[in-house]
Structure formats: structure tokens, C-alpha cells
Amino acid sequence: MKRFLTDESGMGVVEVILIIVVLIGLVIIFQTQIKTVVNNIFKTITSKTGQVK
Incomplete structure (x- = not known):
């Protein structure tokens, strides 16, 4: 029982x-x-897509 109370694996x-x-x-x-x-x-992405060459 003491080991169960000090077990911190679920932290x-x-x-x-x-x-x-x-x-x-x-x-x-x-x-x-x-x-x-x-x-x-x-909006910036869609407005700049026309400028890509």
C-alpha cells in the first residue's frame, strides 16, 4: 500500500x-x-499568389 501511495507514474x-x-x-x-x-x-496569401512568376 505504501508503494502505491508513493507511485508517481501517473503524474x-x-x-x-x-x-x-x-x-x-x-x-x-x-x-x-x-x-x-x-x-x-x-488574405495576404491569396493576394500574393498572382505575383508569383
């Missing part, structure tokens, strides 16, 4: 889940800013 999974939750939260908070940046990038 990596908890840390990964917390990181994913934080990233999802940031995406939700900055959703409109991210959409604006992505749209501007795609």
Missing part, C-alpha cells in the same frame, strides 16, 4: 491534461483575435 498524464486545459482556455479567450490573424494571413 505525467495529469500534467499533460492540465496543459491541454490551459491551451483550450486561451484559445477560447482569444478566439476573435486568432480568427483575425488567420484571416489576415490567408
Whole structure:
């Protein structure tokens, strides 16, 4: 039982889940800013495609 309580092999999974939750939260908070940046990038790409020779 003591070995079970001191086993830390599952700590990596908890840390990964917390990181994913934080990233999802940031995406939700900055959703409109991210959409604006992505749209501007795609507008620039599509406007510059005619200039490629």
C-alpha cells in the first residue's frame, strides 16, 4: 500500500491534461483575435499568389 501511495507514474498524464486545459482556455479567450490573424494571413496569401512568376 505504501508503494502505491508513493507511485508517481501517473503524474505525467495529469500534467499533460492540465496543459491541454490551459491551451483550450486561451484559445477560447482569444478566439476573435486568432480568427483575425488567420484571416489576415490567408488574405495576404491569396493576394500574393498572382505575383508569383
